[in-house]
Amino acid sequence: MATEEQIRECARSAAEHLRMFGWVCGGAYSPAGPCCADGAITVTARGQVDKNHAATLTLAVAKRVVTMIPECFMVDSGPTGRRDSRVAMMMWNDAPSRTATEVIAVLERVAAGEGAS
Numbered sequence: 001m002a003t004e005e006q007i008r009e010c011a012r013s014a015a016e017h018l019r020m021f022g023w024v025c026g027g028a029y030s031p032a033g034p035c036c037a038d039g040a041i042t043v044t045a046r047g048q049v050d051k052n053h054a055a056t057l058t059l060a061v062a063k064r065v066v067t068m069i070p071e072c073f074m075v076d077s078g079p080t081g082r083r084d085s086r087v088a089m090m091m092w093n094d095a096p097s098r099t100a101t102e103v104i105a106v107l108e109r110v111a112a113g114e115g116a117s
Contacts, residue, residue: 002060012111013044023100038095062086067115
């Protein structure tokens with residue numbers, strides 16, 4: 001399970017990654033290049049915790065992002081529902097009207113501790 005500190009640090013680092021390397025609409029994943037929201041979170045999670053825990057941290061940050069976005073809806077991904085938050089976040093990221101500023105702002109809100117229970 002990811003700690004609150006890990007979630008906040010991962011979101012902060014993901015926002016910084018997007019500022020530094022750029023944001024894209026549509027799937028992209030690059031440790032040293034432009035990414036979508038999910039890609040930036042994945043890159044930073046992998047740099048923050050060991051490989052076995054990176055997926056758990058990525059999902060925890062995605063769940064927090066989804067709670068902050070009113071228009072974000074959950075997507076059924078089967079009986080486990082394990083990836084629904086990530087898919088919903090990806091769909092939000094990929095909306096035609098989405099901007100880098102909006103994506104970075106939500107990650108910064110998560111980094112500030114908003115949406116924590």
